[in-house]
Amino acid sequence: MDLVPNLQVFEALGGALLGAGGRVLLRNGGFIQLDMELERRQAEPVEEGGSNKGGPRGTKKLSRKEHKMMNVIAKQMNVEISQRPSEWAVIWGPSLSTGTPKRDLKKMCDPPPVEIRQYENKMFSAMRFLDPAHAAIAKADLSGRDFAELQTMYVGFLGGEPPLESIEAASPFKVGLPEGLELIPEFISEEEEENILKTLVPEDLNGLGQSLKRRWVRHFGFDFDYDTNNVDTTKPSAYAEFPKCVSPVVERLVEKNIVRKKPEQITLNHYLPGQGIPPHVDTHSPFEEPILSLSLKGSVVMDFRDGIRHSAIILPRRSLLVMKGESRFLWTHGIANRTFDVLLDVDEGVTARPREPRLSLTFRLLKENKVCNCRFPFMCDSQKGKITSENASNLEDNLVHQVYEDIAQHFSSTRHTPWPKIKEFVQNLGQSDVLLDVGCGNGKYLQLRGSCCEVGTDMSTGLLSICRSTKNAEVLKSNCLMLPFKNNTFDAIICIAVLHHLSTKERRLQAVNEIFRTLRPGGQALIYVWAKNQEVDETKSVYAQKQDVKTTSNDLAADSKQDILKNYTFLPVHNRESDFPHNDMLVPWIKGSTDKSEVHHRFYHVFNQGELEDLILEIVPQPSIIDSYYDQGNWCARFQKTHV
Ligand SMILES: O=C(O)CCC(=O)C(=O)O
Ligand SMILES: [Fe+2]
Ligand SMILES: [Zn+2]
Known part of the structure; x- marks a missing residue:
């Protein structure tokens, strides 16, 4: 019997879809873990009667794991698991999620099942045999064996008929x-x-x-x-x-x-x-x-x-x-x-x-x-509303500032760990260097150097109070377009994930200008903005890996907390299944648990490669950019204000 079915598909899976940690990309853009136990299993000593490759594993361990898997399957199928052989069996492994055609699954069993049912995004298949004894043979043959080196197969008997295949799928x-x-x-x-x-x-x-x-x-x-x-x-x-x-x-x-x-x-x-x-x-x-x-x-x-x-x-x-x-x-x-x-x-x-x-x-x-002149103005580049210098400030108030007020607590609870390269920049500053954090959020980059002189600004009162209460940080409310500081004040400035919330190029230039103006000659600034490209060298950014809720431009108003969105139907809503198709988009923020979650939409202008550098070079005299790079879905640039 062929125990390594459909190798071709698996090789392809391994080549194209298998991500780090044995994850398989699903059709809906999410991941499934192929075998969460793989590493642990390989490290374990082999029990008597088992081999680490190909053959059935130690019976005790197998039955414990198998029992667990069968419980999971029973719940998902809404069918009881039977201890005694029955005509319906279920196998964990070869399935629609692994792209295993039914004919390949049939070939694995001798005698073969007479019917197979498979389910979209499920890791199991149900098999009906002519005789319960045939199901028992399949279990004895397949349970505990590796499936194309990637995972272990488990087989159980069903106490009833499994659900019909969903034609929808x-x-x-x-x-x-x-x-x-x-x-x-x-x-x-x-x-x-x-x-x-x-x-x-x-x-x-x-x-x-x-x-x-x-x-x-x-x-x-x-x-x-x-x-x-x-x-x-x-x-x-x-x-x-x-x-x-x-x-x-x-x-x-x-x-x-x-x-x-x-x-x-x-x-x-x-x-x-x-x-x-x-x-x-x-x-x-x-x-x-x-x-x-x-x-x-x-x-x-x-x-x-x-x-x-x-x-x-x-x-x-x-x-x-x-x-x-x-x-x-x-x-x-x-x-x-x-x-x-x-x-x-x-x-x-x-x-x-x-x-x-x-x-x-x-x-x-x-x-x-x-x-x-089509009937779908919100999908139409000829008829779409546009961001203008007149409506930009309003747009940012509604789709950026107000949203950060609404989500401040929840947003802050998801923002703990400073990113290494930014942390390094801050920690390399001298003890007496004065740092400004433009758009400091919950202050995660403040006080990384002990008690040095630092100032943070943000537009969200909620986030500013979190800075004050958790860090006793020096922060003040101010828009990055008009920083309340004199020229040549700071030794260093960071501006992380801020410029992409500005809705016109003029305003983004203005913000860079403010950073440049308040930086002292010789001082350095580090800027991070979100990239249009969320995948580099086949690696998706953390953002792009996460599964999203269903939100599209068309059911915008339906499940969103923001009434105001009716005025912005020309902005498409991003869904994480794809790269950003446009530079100017709304990105959903899901606040709360799944059944009671609220969706808030934030405006983003995601940057093309080189766009941040071009912006800086329009303001800052050359040579000034010391370093520019891509970091987790962001374009990043560090520049120095040259001595004047
Ligand atoms: O490959 C296809 O059939 C579609 C191609 C397509 O949508 C395009 O080029 O715009
Ligand atoms: Fe097309
Ligand atoms: Zn049109």
């Missing part, structure tokens, strides 16, 4: 098709596909494409700029001509009236298993509807989301996806970074299917007037 259309979406199967023939794949092989396009974090892209007609999410129509792409192999496709699009004119722009995306594209809406103003995506080489599940609605749609190879109406302008579309998809198979029911490499061609039609 993997239905191609969880909530039905988004309005305006159409999928045309077999839009191109196998020969046409082969012809395109022969010409557009990513490896052959040396230097012509762009390697993005999670996929490889190349543009035809006009380049697509991922910073602005727009095309520059004044500059045709270096490869303006469409390749000949796509001509039949373009002609067919017009012939079949799918488009009213020939598309002017094509984006080629190439995805390896584990890769994807973050949820997004193609910017409205540059492109008219429809937007088209042709799938080649491999199939994939594409997720459409509209606030709380989610529709997962299988895109078979050679099919054409046509996005019009709501599906074009309102719903986001994206492909999760995973090595397998969970889907509903006619024969197998809910099951996992390993991903294959996939190539897609997105066809877009340029809009002549570059103005969109």
